Amino acid sequence: TxxxxxxxxxxxxxxxxxxxxxxxxxxxxxxxxxxxxxxxxxxxxxxxxxxxxxxxxxxxxxxxxxxxxxxxxxxxxxxxxxxxxxxxxxxxxxxxxxxxxxxxxxxxxxxxxxxALGGRGHRTTVSVDGMFVDAGGEQLWIDVLHAALEHGLAPRVWTDYLRITVGGTLSNAGIGGQAFRHGPQISNVHELDVVTGTGEMITCSPEVNPALFFAALGGLGQFGVITRARIGLEPAPKRVKWIRLAYSDVHTFTTDQELLISKRASGSGFDYIEGQVQLNRTLMEGRRSSSFFSASDIARLTGLAIETGSAVIYYIEGAMYYDDNTATSVDQKLDALLEELSFVRGFVFVRDASYVEFLDRVGREEQNLRSAGAWDVPHPWLNLFVPRSRILDFDAAVFKGILRDTNPIGLILMYPMNKDKWDDRMTAVTPDEDVFYAVGLLRSAVAGGSDVEQLERENAAVLELCDLAGGIGCRQYLPHHASRDGWRRHFGAKWGRVAExxxxxxxxxxxxxxxxxxxxxx
Ligand code: FAD
Incomplete structure (x- = not known):
């Protein structure tokens, strides 16, 4: 040993x-x-x-x-x-x-x-002229954010939760509501330092040692240890209009989401677009308020589910950035955008938050869950990329089928991304369609909810649906496969290259x- x-x-x-x-x-x-x-x-x-x-x-x-x-x-x-x-x-x-x-x-x-490498925040250097930050692979994204903000700058793409490391998310992809415009975090890296499995320390980029650079990004830790990443920055906004729009119908919900992610030029549309799925039982029996929704908001959403007879309520989560120069025009821009959308009239919820409050929203949720003893519990999470052409089938089979009567304590995310923002030379895999959806079944096993075995049975049923011949054709994100064959299928055409x-x-x-x-x- x-x-x-x-x-x-x-x-x-x-x-x-x-x-x-x-x-x-x-x-x-x-x-x-x-x-x-x-x-x-x-x-x-x-x-x-x-x-x-x-x-x-x-x-x-x-x-x-x-x-x-x-x-x-x-x-x-x-x-x-x-x-x-x-x-x-x-x-x-x-x-x-x-x-x-x-x-x-x-x-x-x-x-x-x-x-142990250097301590929090200490191995993070911002170049204002170069518009990048050099961050140690061990650095937490929350610390990278604060270091960049000291110079009025910030990375462009964020995961929902910031108390995870640069090396950990870059080994997967790092997705979030800004990815439709800028791609995942791995599409926003200029250079890496990597310690390979042969014990060499190599600096790599798209120009220098490109094979290692593209292997390590989304590489699931298989090719080397990322000890530094050079990450592109943009001017940081000061504040955010943070919006949720409710839908009782999946077709309208996805049509609006896809319209929003087609507005890709900076300054048009939302700067961040995600979406959530609220199963009926969660609305009826779940928490009566959240860090975004007040108790009366939840009561209204529950009323909407009852009134429309919908098994599921969806909402788009959007964010529009603004600063001192755009503070007077942001409401107008938001109103004009909302006019183009078909959410249930009146079901628009708007918060005004600082940029940091918005980005660190799951950090606050973590504190709430920790105090309720609901953070250090089993999380049999399943994350999938679902091709756009099958998202309605997925919705019918999963949210209105497999999970219909479940008691999910946790969150279900569903939002689309543009594939052309992913660089196919990277190891990360996605479905082969121009638009695909990230669907996260982020459920916890806590007392009073479903147990791990039940959640795992449901996950297995969802995966079976995806894998069956002629099935939905999903790819797992943050993947887990028990067999070599599962991994071969996961990487598909990239498998030979991954093995090489x-x-x-x-x-x-x-x-x-x-x-x-x-x-x-x-
Ligand atoms: P670890 O769990 O420590 O490691 C992950 C893998 O990467 C392991 O195989 C490890 O060996 C390897 N690894 C770790 N560091 C390095 C390194 N420096 N170099 C090479 N390999 C390394 N992901 C998203 O994309 N978007 C989200 O919005 C999002 N939200 C999340 C919210 C919560 C509450 C949680 C718990 C996770 C979320 N994730 C999200 C998933 C998260 O990005 C991954 O689980 C990520 O791997 C966590 O980072 P970590 O630093 O804890 O990595």
Whole structure:
């Protein structure tokens, strides 16, 4: 097991130097002098903490947790693994461990606690002239936001929740309501520093080492550890008109969503577009207010469901940015946009928020859920990309079929994105249509709601519907597949390339074993 490494490392420590292609955050460092073993923690509390994740579905105990001081330490750890006389040990970078299915775990291997690199906010440098931020892979997006705002700038695309890491979201895609216009977070990266599974530290971009750059973006941690990302910035807005519009009919809802995502020029339409699905039982039996809706709003929405006999109420969530110069015209622009839409008349809910309040909305929800004891609970989440041509079939079969009588405590998201904002050279996969929907079944198993087994049965039924011959043809986002065949189908035409890149950048298959894509080293 990994514990063997301690003695073997001491005898090989002089031979761990790796080629360093210096990037902004890579400090030139004498790797051979590092005492890697002293940074591996094997105490019970530490390994237990690294044995599970936000999902609380999978458990896997590592032999140790590595706390690097510099990116070069990670390279040294990987080279140490590769120098083992028998099989190498696996190495899993762990950002915030906010995966749902054990993706950042490493049974019997070493988990790299990425937060040890430099501390919060310290490895974030903004270039005002270049309009980019260099952020350590371990940095939380909330800290990147605050660092950029000091210069009046901000990244263009956000996940709904900001207390997750740059490296963690870029290993998936990083999607949110701005992606229809700017693409996912991985489409907004100029350069990366990556420590590969061969222990090399490589700076890459679309021009330099492009194969590694495109592999790592959406690469599920399979090709290297991202230790720095250069992310494009835009001038930050000050405030936001934050809107929800209710619909009782899916066809009208999706038609309006698609109209809104076709308004792609900056300054036209909304700057952020998402959508949610409220099943009838959630409205009737769920929380009586939320951080957006007051108790009387929820009562009105419940009344709408009863009055229209609709099994489901949908709402578009939009945001229109404004600042001092546009403060007087934003209401007019909003009114003109609303005129073009067909939500149920009168069912428009508007809040005015600062840009940060808006972006950090799930952070506030986290505080509420934590105080209610409903944060550290099982989250058998299922995220899918559904082709536009099948979204109405999906709605009928899932929201009005499989989930009709469920008791979902949590959230169901549904919003469209434009495929041409995704770069097909990246490892991330999407359906092959110009527009596809992100659908997130973000449900929690809490006392008084459905249990994990019930939610998992429903997830399995949804996946079966997607996979059946002639089925909906969804792709999983934040994917989980139990078999190699499942992964082959997931990557589709990209599978051959993924396997090739793996053989090149992590030939012993030591990185991020919790994804379960490639068999662990023997
Ligand atoms: P971890 O769970 O720690 O790691 C994820 C995977 O990436 C693992 O395989 C890990 O080994 C690997 N990894 C971690 N760091 C690195 C690195 N530096 N280099 C290479 N590989 C690495 N996602 C969205 O796209 N949009 C959303 O709106 C969104 N909202 C969310 C809301 C909540 C409340 C939660 C819990 C998650 C949400 N997510 C969303 C999902 C989230 O983006 C992913 O789960 C992401 O992986 C979490 O980041 P993390 O830092 O916790 O990664």
């Amino acid at each position: 990994t514990l063997l490494i301690v003695t073997s490392f001491l005898s090989t420590a002089g031979h761990l130097g790796a080629p360093v292609h210096s990037g902004a955050l890579i400090t030139s460092h004498n790797v051979s002098s590092l005492d890697i073993t002293s940074k591996i923690h094997t105490d019970h509390d530490t390994t237990t903490e690294a044995s599970s994740d936000f999902g609380h579905i999978v458990e896997a105990t590592p032999d140790g947790v590595f706390r690097p001081t510099f990116p070069a330490d990670i390279a040294a750890l990987i080279r140490l693994s590769l120098s083992q006389p028998t099989a190498p040990f696996t190495v899993a970078p762990r950002g915030k461990g906010h995966s749902s299915r054990g993706q950042a775990l490493a049974a019997g291997g070493i988990v790299v606690d990425m937060s 890149l793996k053989a090149r950048y992590d030939p012993r298959a030591i990185l991020s074993p919790g994804q379960g894509i490639f068999p662990p080293p023997l």
